[in-house]
Amino acid sequence: MSKPVKVLSTFCSLYGHRPEVALRLKGIPYELLLEDLPNNKGELLLTCNPVHKLVPVLLHGDRSICESLTIVEYIDEAFKGPPLLPADPYERATARFWAQFIDQKVRPFWMSICMADGDEEGKGDFLKEAKVNLLLLEGQLKGKRFFGGDSIGLVDIAASGLARWLQAFEDISGVDLLTNEEFPALHRWAKAYAGDERAKECLPNMDELVSKFTAVRKKFQAMAEVQK
């Protein structure tokens, strides 16, 4: 009998989407367990991820795997089904490089743009940096449907925040970042990713995202005000 698979995540989590979509692409059934993060980290989370105490965590039988990109690689290796990383070592290394680039150089900037107060001018440095890095990512699509080629792979999964969460953040902040004029390949890619049946099944609903992150933004700005 195969071991049970569970994903420990939280409501509308960008990182939690990654293991979910990887499992769906592989056709592996799983149970989703949602943590009430800001209020009460559960015993299971603290036991399974004592180092970072973050979701997502993948539970495979009696083993736990932490960190969303590591989990996606684990899923690729532990389960049969369509590959999520290329077979060639150089291409695998390149995919890992761009997946890390997304977490280190892309996501933090659009998150800051959304959370910062003020108009586009006030968000100047974040906006400039976000655009430089998005342009580098745009270059990686090179006419392909997905970063992984014809099908979704590690880099697409790493970039999935751009296909749904960013739109909610644009809505909240009033800043249009991923425009068709400036980033035509990424713009088209975001539509293709969000339109994929397996991704669609585990992408959060836009209204829920907007309401969750409007509340997060208010809290963030109130804290920034106190620190002034």
Ligand SMILES: N[C@@H](CCC(=O)N[C@@H](CS)C(=O)NCC(=O)O)C(=O)O
């Ligand atoms: N690098 C981690 C980031 C995970 C992360 O930031 N998770 C958030 C939820 S989306 C979390 O658990 N936050 C709880 C906290 O910050 O205490 C990954 O890729 O898994």
